Amino acid sequence: MSDKVLLDYGSGGRASQRLISELFLKHLGNDELNRLNDAAELTLSGKVAMSTDSFVVDPIFFPGGNIGSLAVHGTVNDVAMMGAIPRHITCAYILEEGLPMDDLEKIVTSMGQAAREAGVTVVSGDTKVVPKGAVDKIFINTTGIGDIIVDPVPSGDAAQVGDAVLLSGTLGDHGLTILGTREGLDFEAKVESDCASLNHLLVKLVRELPEVHVLRDPTRGGLATTMNEITLSSNVCCELVEKELPIRAEVQGGCSILGLDPLYLANEGKFLCILPQAHAEKALEIMRADPLGHGACQIGSITDANPGKVVLITKLGGKRLLNMLEGEQLPRIC
Amino acid sequence: MSDKVLLDYGSGGRASQRLISELFLKHLGNDELNRLNDAAELTLSGKVAMSTDSFVVDPIFFPGGNIGSLAVHGTVNDVAMMGAIPRHITCAYILEEGLPMDDLEKIVTSMGQAAREAGVTVVSGDTKVVPKGAVDKIFINTTGIGDIIVDPVPSGDAAQVGDAVLLSGTLGDHGLTILGTREGLDFEAKVESDCASLNHLLVKLVRELPEVHVLRDPTRGGLATTMNEITLSSNVCCELVEKELPIRAEVQGGCSILGLDPLYLANEGKFLCILPQAHAEKALEIMRADPLGHGACQIGSITDANPGKVVLITKLGGKRLLNMLEGEQLPRIC
Structure with a gap:
């Protein structure tokens, strides 16, 4: 692979396949993600919490983390705030043409590590590459889902006097x-x-x-x-x-x-x-x-x-x- | 509200609240989304399909649709390809400072219409606004989930001779x-x-x-x-x-x-x-x-x-x- 992200890494064709297998599956892979279907097949408890967040932080690397680890933590936390055990997340990348592959690998490596620590699996993904200037380096969306374990669910409208x-x-x-x-x-x-x-x-x-x-x-x-x-x-x-x-x-x-x-x-x-x-x-x-x-x-x-x-x-x-x-x-x- | 998207519409503060209630809830609202919790509380069948996609299409309006309707159709289809009934989607917006509010409203209106036609509810959302030049107009992520109704699930590795x-x-x-x-x-x-x-x-x-x-x-x-x-x-x-x-x-x-x-x-x-x-x-x-x-x-x-x-x-x-x-x-x- 090139040392920079190229436009055709997002084409859906052969170059996309290479990026997926050599980078994403290497760090995020599991039985479900590896099947590369249009969607993941999951078994959940019935009552679930689901949350989405796009991450656009600038700079993408900062003391204590980077956009990748943040994207995992942020969504894991939003699901957990519902009294749920986060189980799975999806990861969708929007990459700027020319982004150094080293940066992307560092980010994806952090995501893999953060996901393992949180006990969530990455079950579905998406990668778009846009021409230079159409996005600032990299934006990441994560959407998480988890099994709710309390009833009633903690909620912003449930605070009570006392x-x-x-x-x-x-x-x-x-x-x-x-x-x-x-x-x-x-x-x-x-x-x-x-x-x-x-x-x-x-x-x-x-x-x-x-x-x-x-x-x-x-x-x-x-x-x-x-x-x-x-x-x-x-x-x-x-x-x-x-x-x-x-x-x-x-x-x-x-x-x-x-x-x-x-x-x-x-x-x-x-x-x-x-x-x-x-x-x-x-x-x-x-x-x-x-x-x-x-x-x-x-x-x-x-x-x-x-x-x-x-x-x-x-x-x-x-x-x-x-x-x-x-x-x-x-x-x-x- | 201003006739253009302002940076503080993505601040998480009062302006974000206004954008959410006056635009997003107006077109996409339902009992679950209206609660504005960190995550949605859903009931699913146990075996579910989940898929994510970010949409970066250029131009954002084109004959036959726009980035909003496309974002609903694309994810609904990916979930349905698993032999599943799509139930819910999440929508995460990344908006460029200065995007005309009319454009945003047209896009969100289309999403609401497409979601109603497909029979899915928008259950969780996110809005980020980035400074002018950090993204080209608007990118949208949708992540969908649905109840799988067939066993085995149709899969890309299941084609057979004959x-x-x-x-x-x-x-x-x-x-x-x-x-x-x-x-x-x-x-x-x-x-x-x-x-x-x-x-x-x-x-x-x-x-x-x-x-x-x-x-x-x-x-x-x-x-x-x-x-x-x-x-x-x-x-x-x-x-x-x-x-x-x-x-x-x-x-x-x-x-x-x-x-x-x-x-x-x-x-x-x-x-x-x-x-x-x-x-x-x-x-x-x-x-x-x-x-x-x-x-x-x-x-x-x-x-x-x-x-x-x-x-x-x-x-x-x-x-x-x-x-x-x-x-x-x-x-x-x-």
Whole structure:
């Protein structure tokens, strides 16, 4: 194969076949994918969760991951937030003519590794190659499916007055990393993306505590936007305690320099768990026992004070409304 | 909303919410999508088919369809080729900053219409907006899932010696239309894309004739490439009879002018059906009773002459090998 992606790798003809067998099947192959049918044949439990996401992050390589690992983690997490065990994902690539094959191989290698770690198989794929300039390097869509193991399913409209709001770890790491890398900033302290598949921890959590009302990962728009979506859907108020919000000093510092608010920055390896206050301690114990949740803490609670609103109780004891993200802080963050 | 797509429509914040509720839910909404959870909650039969495709066709509007209707038809067809009833699709959009909102609305309207006609619901979505120049107008990924209703599932490796090779209609219409439109060619006779969802016809066919061995739609790479894939997977020979191949005179004429071979052009509303010769007449009867299969005919048969090869019996009675597509005739055809 050429050392760059050529147009005819997406033709559906012989060159496509070569790319599929020598690159994609090598890193992502399994019995189902290897059959190369138009669709995969799967056996599922009956009640399933399905989610799709396209990834357009810029740059495609960044500290802590790349567009390939992110594409697996992101979709695995969205499926897992439904109280489901992610089983299978599909991967569709849009490649720019001239993309270095080494870059593509690094990305696909990461996807294979991330999929194995998350326990999902890649069951169907697609590759398009577009002429130089019609896309910026590489975009990836992943769509995931998994078996739902709880009833009722955790849902954004299920938060209730009296619930605790828990967060699995620090805020803003992914967003700041992407912006820092893009702008070529050299932070004094190391900042890297938190991107990770949370499914093993989430499955443990919902198995032990089916009382969980909401699971959600605060990606685009960050904690503030995600909490606003939840309070709107559930018609409740969320009171967040500023001094409890876990933010690394280096992330806070980077945000101050750049004029960003970490509460609006994307996270790719964190989740919010909202459940009755009586179960909060148990949930935190389960989360902290996992490396991906060791920084878990309670950051607030659900009240009936201002339905549909998110209120921040500041370090000085004042209150201020946290709105949804307005405008685009950061395009191409995921 | 603005009359052009703005970057913050993809931010995940308030502008994204507006785009989702005022455009996507308006045309694609249903109980599941309207919940706006991270993933959809579905009930499936247990044995399912799943397929993914990204659509990058250029131009985005063409006679007979647009990138939106094509994105629904393409994935619906891939799922249906597995002997499955397509149930649900996901839609993920990558939009270029500045795309006219009118264009986006036309595309999403077509998708809604195509989905309703095919009987599938859009259950999960995603929208990314990238800065001007990072993508050419709009790319769409659809991933589909459906309930498998036959056992064994039709498969590219299941063609057998003695099988008939049936085709549901004319060849090359989609490919020639795209190229003609792109190049601004004005064919004397009207040529338009054949893009259509074939699932209702296919479900009828496999319900009445579960003996079907292979179903496949000859998209990228055309009939010649698809048949090569099948003969390789099944380790059989396919003999195609040139005089039986249905090609519209205007398509043949356009191809002659442009130096294209219709056997390598993409089709988006046709399928190959390979099954025991004894069932061929019945299959053709079922196909011809449907408007999408009224031009169905037998174009060849499966033999043991040259395993892994596709042989064309020419109009003069000679034989020539039909290879897989080499090189890219037409980028961005779907």
